[in-house]
Amino acid sequence: MAELVSQEMFLNMGPHHPSTHGVLRLIVQTDGEIMRRAVPDVGYLHRGIEKIAERVTYQGFMPYTDRIDYVSAFSGNLGYALTVERLAGIEVPEKAEYLRVIAAELARMGSHFIGFGAVLLDLGAVTPFVHALRERETYNDLMEMLCGARLTHNYARIGGVSHDLPEGFKEKTLKFIDHLEYEFIDEFNNLISFNSILVKRFANVGVVSAEKAIEYTLVGPNLRGSGVQFDLRRDDPYSIYDRFDFEIPVGKGKFGTVGDCYDRYWIRIQEIRESCRIIRQALEQMPEKGEIRTKIPKVFKPPKGEIYVRTECPRGEMGFYLISDGGKSPYRLKIRTGSFSAMSILEELSQGVMVADLVAIIGSFDIVAPEIDR
Amino acid sequence: MNPAIQYFKNIWDAIYTVSFGMIITLKYWVKEPPITIEYPDRLKKGPLILSGNSLEEIVSDRFRGYLTVDFSTCIGCLQCMITCPIDIIAIETEKRDDVRFITRFDINQSKCMYCGLCVEVCPTDAIVHSKRFEGACYDIKELCIRHVETAVPVAKRPSKGEAESA
Numbered sequence: 001m002a003e004l005v006s007q008e009m010f011l012n013m014g015p016h017h018p019s020t021h022g023v024l025r026l027i028v029q030t031d032g033e034i035m036r037r038a039v040p041d042v043g044y045l046h047r048g049i050e051k052i053a054e055r056v057t058y059q060g061f062m063p064y065t066d067r068i069d070y071v072s073a074f075s076g077n078l079g080y081a082l083t084v085e086r087l088a089g090i091e092v093p094e095k096a097e098y099l100r101v102i103a104a105e106l107a108r109m110g111s112h113f114i115g116f117g118a119v120l121l122d123l124g125a126v127t128p129f130v131h132a133l134r135e136r137e138t139y140n141d142l143m144e145m146l147c148g149a150r151l152t153h154n155y156a157r158i159g160g161v162s163h164d165l166p167e168g169f170k171e172k173t174l175k176f177i178d179h180l181e182y183e184f185i186d187e188f189n190n191l192i193s194f195n196s197i198l199v200k201r202f203a204n205v206g207v208v209s210a211e212k213a214i215e216y217t218l219v220g221p222n223l224r225g226s227g228v229q230f231d232l233r234r235d236d237p238y239s240i241y242d243r244f245d246f247e248i249p250v251g252k253g254k255f256g257t258v259g260d261c262y263d264r265y266w267i268r269i270q271e272i273r274e275s276c277r278i279i280r281q282a283l284e285q286m287p288e289k290g291e292i293r294t295k296i297p298k299v300f301k302p303p304k305g306e307i308y309v310r311t312e313c314p315r316g317e318m319g320f321y322l323i324s325d326g327g328k329s330p331y332r333l334k335i336r337t338g339s340f341s342a343m344s345i346l347e348e349l350s351q352g353v354m355v356a357d358l359v360a361i362i363g364s365f366d367i368v369a370p371e372i373d374r
Numbered sequence: 375m376n377p378a379i380q381y382f383k384n385i386w387d388a389i390y391t392v393s394f395g396m397i398i399t400l401k402y403w404v405k406e407p408p409i410t411i412e413y414p415d416r417l418k419k420g421p422l423i424l425s426g427n428s429l430e431e432i433v434s435d436r437f438r439g440y441l442t443v444d445f446s447t448c449i450g451c452l453q454c455m456i457t458c459p460i461d462i463i464a465i466e467t468e469k470r471d472d473v474r475f476i477t478r479f480d481i482n483q484s485k486c487m488y489c490g491l492c493v494e495v496c497p498t499d500a501i502v503h504s505k506r507f508e509g510a511c512y513d514i515k516e517l518c519i520r521h522v523e524t525a526v527p528v529a530k531r532p533s534k535g536e537a538e539s540a
Contacts, residue, residue: 060459063489127399134409141434148436148503154489162494163436191395196387298453298495 008036015044019122019359022369026346026362030355038350038358040343046373053333058084058300059158061330066152068318068335069371072111074103074143075313077156082238083309083320084158088302095290096160097240101282102173103146103155104239105275109180110139111314112268112366119265119363120192123201128192135184138176145169158300160293170283177276185272193269202265203256206349206361213259216345219338220316221271222365225251225264232312244281246274261364268366301326315339315366335374339367433505438488440506441481443521448500450476450528454492462486467528475525483509484517498532 013026020026023044029036049068053061065076078100085092117132140150145166147155155161192198208218213226223230231248233241249270251263304326310319316338325331342365350358455463462485466478492501509517
């Protein structure tokens with residue numbers, strides 16, 4: 001009897017796959033249920049934001065930064081505003097700095113709700129996703145109170161922020177972070193984090209060692225999940241992050257090896273606690289009255305020069321490299337994002353794992369497809 | 375460990391930890407009031423969790439909805455048109471007998487990204503965001519809203535003192 005012929009099969013996962021978090025295509029080479037390779041093919045969501053920057057004014061580009069990473073729109077706002085301010089040497093009023101920190105930390109929490117909620121949904125747990133989304137809804141309401149939009153906030157401006165705190169915002173925020181710190185996180189952990197089925201799916205899957213994480217330039221929670229304690233908020237403080245006292249959670253191999261999917265997931269849950277701490281301190285320290293915006297001319301022309309500013313976004317380091325030729329719009333703007341560097345490691349990480357684990361690995365990196373392509 | 379014992383231990387572990395989650399789910403099912411409601415029901419009177427009865431009440435004060443223009447204060451300075459990053463506002467003015475008329479003021483709401491930059495630059499707060507957000511219609515052309523049907527004379531520019539106080 002002739003031997004059975006078996007061959008490897010190429011499959012497309014995506015571009016329209018529910019667990020790729022957007023329009024991301026993975027070319028998957030499988031041998032039965034074992035995966036030989038998964039090559040990410042990015043570019044399906046390329047919108048040419050960097051090119052648009054060369055056509056619009058400096059102020060006019062601000063709404064576009066919402067759309068780089070729409071899950072945490074304010075982080076993009078903040079990074080871009082800081083870049084232009086540093087280039088032009090604009091001072092930001094004290095109160096505006098506090099408002100920015102509050103909005104940025106709220107955005108971080110809002111993003112992590114989607115981040116760990118969606119990965120659980122990918123693995124088949126629908127209930128925790130709904131719980132996480134309930135909290136995200138409160139975050140949306142808070143941002144709507146603050147700036148009028150629920151998703152694309154466009155809250156930061158060059159030289160400050162657009163609106164002052166509305167009435168009742170402080171009380172509502174304090175209530176929200178109290179609820180998170182003392183009720184939601186513990187409840188959520190009991191609901192799903194310590195569930196042994198989830199632990200079996202996550203622990204020892206997709207292990208990234210610290211050396212490899214640095215080699216592949218992983219950033220943000222993905223890097224910290226591998227046990228590297230690096231956070232721009234502490235190590236290269238921008239805005240006024242040096243005034244707050246917070247810890248940087250790192251992966252310790254809670255249920256398996258350091259740097260596995262569970263560590264990356266666990267980091268995000270712990271970061272919510274730290275964000276709560278920062279918001280609490282910021283609300284306490286914030287001056288009651290003060291300017292929220294430095295006036296800049298309507299036709300704004302920063303001096304010639306180039307600058308690179310990086311900020312710590314929920315998905316890691318977001319860098320803006322800006323070249324100005326002294327005109328009304330940037331000569332060149334390059335945006336570097338965290339999800340893009342997470343894509344690079346996927347090919348190596350996916351070798352020899354089961355097909356179902358690929359979903360867990362992609363989800364644990366918390367990628368957002370528009371951020372990969374810009 | 376004996377594989378058979380391990381097998382049953384795994385099953386026990388799964389049941390034990392899932393039961394924690396199930397208790398929470400049960401708590402929400404029995405005790406907590408429902409959080410989601412079907413969207414249009416919010417607008418009707420009846421058993422409402424969120425008290426709003428009209429569209430204006432369910433969004434916050436600063437909500438950025440459809441753009442509206444108040445021609446009693448619009449001075450036709452074209453600032454909003456220049457500022458708009460995606461050029462959705464088209465304004466034309468015409469001078470006749472020393473009076474400037476606004477002959478065209480179109481806002482393409484289907485393209486608008488509700489960034490609020492036009493509202494910010496307006497010197498007289500003539501263009502503002504309303505709280506309207508329901509824009510479904512059968513033809514996309516209906517969303518290009520012509521705010522001027524017949525020519526409207528521009529409002530007087532506020533004097534400097536007035537502008538600063540406003």
